[in-house]
Amino acid sequence: MAEKEIKVVGMHCSSCVNAVELCLKDVDGIDDAKADLDSGITTLTLSGNVSDEDINEAVKEAGFEVE
Ligand code: 9UX
Numbered sequence: 001m002a003e004k005e006i007k008v009v010g011m012h013c014s015s016c017v018n019a020v021e022l023c024l025k026d027v028d029g030i031d032d033a034k035a036d037l038d039s040g041i042t043t044l045t046l047s048g049n050v051s052d053e054d055i056n057e058a059v060k061e062a063g064f065e066v067e
Contacts, residue, residue, distance in 0.1 A: 001031060002046040006055060009040055010064040023062035027054055040067070 008020050017035045020042060024033035029048035036042070044055070056066045 004044045004046055004050075006042050006044065006059075007040045007067040008035060008042050008059055008064050009067045011035065011037055011040060013037070016064070019062050020059065020064055023058045024055070027058045029054075 011017055011020060014037065017037050020035045021033045024030050024035075024042070024044060027050060029046055029050035030044050031047040032045035034043045044050075059066050
């Protein structure tokens with residue numbers, strides 16, 4: 001399965017990490033998401049085609065930003 005790395009800004013605690021991971025796993029084509037609190041680096045496991053737009057939108061709706 002393909003992987004993609006994004007950088008999410010605005011996470012300040014483990015609940016933020018959870019929120020980011022959950023909102024991303026909800027996106028069609030994203031199988032798994034692992035976010036690192038300190039770096040913001042978030043690794044996505046892709047099961048299909050996902051547009052950057054969809055990713056950015058989901059993160060934004062959760063209250064964070066993709067850098
Ligand atoms: Mo933690 Mo994040 O108290 O928006 S949930 S800072």
